[in-house]
Amino acid sequence: MLTTPLTKLLGIRIPAVQGGMQWVGVPKLVAAVSEAGGLGLLTALTQPSPEALRAAIRETRTLTSKPFGVNITLLPSINPPDYEGYARAAVEEGVRIFETAGNNPGALIKYFKSNGCIVLHKCTAIRHAKSTERLGVDVISIDGLECAGHPGEDDIGGLVLMARAAKELKVPFIASGGIADARGFAAALALGAAGVNMGTRFMCTVESPIHRNIKDKIVASTERDTVHIFRTLHNTARVYKNKVALEVVAIERRPGGAKFEDIKDLVSGARGRKVYELGDPDYGIWSAGIAVGLIDDIPTCKELLERLEKQVAEIIGGLTQVVGASGSCPVSN
Ligand code: NAD
Numbered sequence: 001m002l003t004t005p006l007t008k009l010l011g012i013r014i015p016a017v018q019g020g021m022q023w024v025g026v027p028k029l030v031a032a033v034s035e036a037g038g039l040g041l042l043t044a045l046t047q048p049s050p051e052a053l054r055a056a057i058r059e060t061r062t063l064t065s066k067p068f069g070v071n072i073t074l075l076p077s078i079n080p081p082d083y084e085g086y087a088r089a090a091v092e093e094g095v096r097i098f099e100t101a102g103n104n105p106g107a108l109i110k111y112f113k114s115n116g117c118i119v120l121h122k123c124t125a126i127r128h129a130k131s132t133e134r135l136g137v138d139v140i141s142i143d144g145l146e147c148a149g150h151p152g153e154d155d156i157g158g159l160v161l162m163a164r165a166a167k168e169l170k171v172p173f174i175a176s177g178g179i180a181d182a183r184g185f186a187a188a189l190a191l192g193a194a195g196v197n198m199g200t201r202f203m204c205t206v207e208s209p210i211h212r213n214i215k216d217k218i219v220a221s222t223e224r225d226t227v228h229i230f231r232t233l234h235n236t237a238r239v240y241k242n243k244v245a246l247e248v249v250a251i252e253r254r255p256g257g258a259k260f261e262d263i264k265d266l267v268s269g270a271r272g273r274k275v276y277e278l279g280d281p282d283y284g285i286w287s288a289g290i291a292v293g294l295i296d297d298i299p300t301c302k303e304l305l306e307r308l309e310k311q312v313a314e315i316i317g318g319l320t321q322v323v324g325a326s327g328s329c330p331v332s333n
Contacts, residue, residue: 002309005172006195009118009138010097011067013037014309015195016185017120017141017174018202020071020099021148021287022046023273024210027056031063032207032301037309040068041099045081050089057093069097069120074105075150076235076260078268083108091115099141102150109135122176122197124152126164129173139172140165141197146178148200148226148289150237159191166192180291182311189316200289206300211279214286215298223293229267229285232257240288242281 006015016038018030023046030040042060047053053070060068070090072083087108090098098112101122112119113136121132122141129140142165144158145151158177165173175188176197188196203210204218217240227241232252239245248266252258265271271284299307 002189002312004189004194006139006174009172010039012039014305015174015189016305016308017041017099017195017197019122019141019176019197019199020044020073020101021199021203022073022269023276024199024203024208025071026209027060027063028209029202029205029207029301030068031060032205033202033305034064034066034068036300036302036305037066038301038305039097040064041071041097042068044070044072044086044090045077047086050082050085053086054089054093057090057095067097068095069099069118070095071099071101072108074100074102074108078264084111087111091117100137101141105132106135109137113137120174124150124161125154125156126161126168129165129169133169133171137171139174139194140169141174141176142193143197144175144177146290147176148238148287148291150235151177151228153234153236158188162188162191162193177289178291180289180294182308182315184291184294185308186312186315186319189312190319198291199287200291201295201304202301203288204295204298205304206298210276213279214276214281217281218288218292218295219297221288221292221295223290225292226288226290229263233260237285238287238289239285240281240292242285244282245285248285 004015014037018033018040020041020043025043030042033040097118099120119137120139121137123129124143144161145155162175172194174195175193179196180201185196204215225241226238227245228236229248230237248263267285272286275283275286
């Protein structure tokens with residue numbers, strides 16, 4: 001048993017959160033993660049409307065009676081979503097756990113807190129973590145440079161970010177970015193995290209809704225197979241290094257730079273979604289963290305979480321024994 005402040009707060013068995021993932025966080029995956037003892041999160045913006053989110057919440061409840069939550073991410077969008085409408089629909093449906101992420105989350109966090117909800121806020125900088133802590137968030141999900149999607153603009157890796165979080169924050173934090181196996185999971189706990197957030201690892205599970213070709217592509221990839229786009233637009237995103245992503249980077253590097261309009265058609269989420277539907281990894285951009293280099297199988301969520309739970313406990317137990325015996329702590333497995 002890996003009991004931490006996160007497992008106690010959320011009523012889950014293993015301190016692992018399936019982070020919000022556009023087009024991936026749908027009822028089947030969310031329920032599988034929660035059933036397996038972690039926390040599944042429905043991605044609100046994957047649903048076309050607040051009404052559709054209501055239906056997704058109800059569907060998830062038919063699949064699991066365990067706790068699950070809803071992610072709402074506030075970032076630049078081609079069609080700005082009705083964030084308030086999604087938030088209201090989820091609260092009215094009885095959801096009590098939310099993951100917020102992105103820019104200016106204050107109003108959303110206040111709304112959730114005034115409705116008695118637990119809020120995990122994902123951020124990429126200690127200064128942002130401290131300001132959202134003052135807004136009353138319950139858990140900070142601290143996202144290192146390794147992560148898929150939007151890592152912020154500071155380029156601080158998880159090792160330093162987590163140690164800083166442990167020193168600076170009063171609320172529990174979970175480690176996000178670059179975690180896909182027991183070594184990373186145990187390291188996060190050693191750095192003071194109350195748990196981990198995994199995205200790319202859950203994309204590559206049996207219950208994940210993406211095409212089998214993309215799962216196979218993740219298994220075949222190394223840690224060198226992702227790239228940052230939108231760097232010049234200050235909306236950096238780590239995506240899979242495919243033809244479209246490299247074309248976007250080349251346009252951004254042109255003399256004089258690029259405007260969003262120059263790359264809009266290449267990067268649209270609607271096009272990226274087709275990657276997962278068609279199984280063509282070059283059809284559009286798709287999010288992937290450097291944890292792709294750590295993933296070499298497609299387990300069920302239950303197999304994955306049970307394996308992690310066992311191996312993390314072994315690593316922690318091994319460290320305790322070695323430290324007890326010699327005062328040093330090499331990890332040999
Ligand atoms: P979209 O089609 O609206 O945009 C595609 C990409 O372009 C996104 O990364 C977006 O941030 C970026 N973008 C849009 N307008 C921009 C602008 N004016 N300047 C710079 N960058 C811009 O995105 P989508 O795939 O339909 O997703 C909808 C929203 O959800 C976006 O805001 C996206 O960033 C966000 N998102 C959420 C998650 C999550 O885990 N919840 C993951 C990825 C993206």
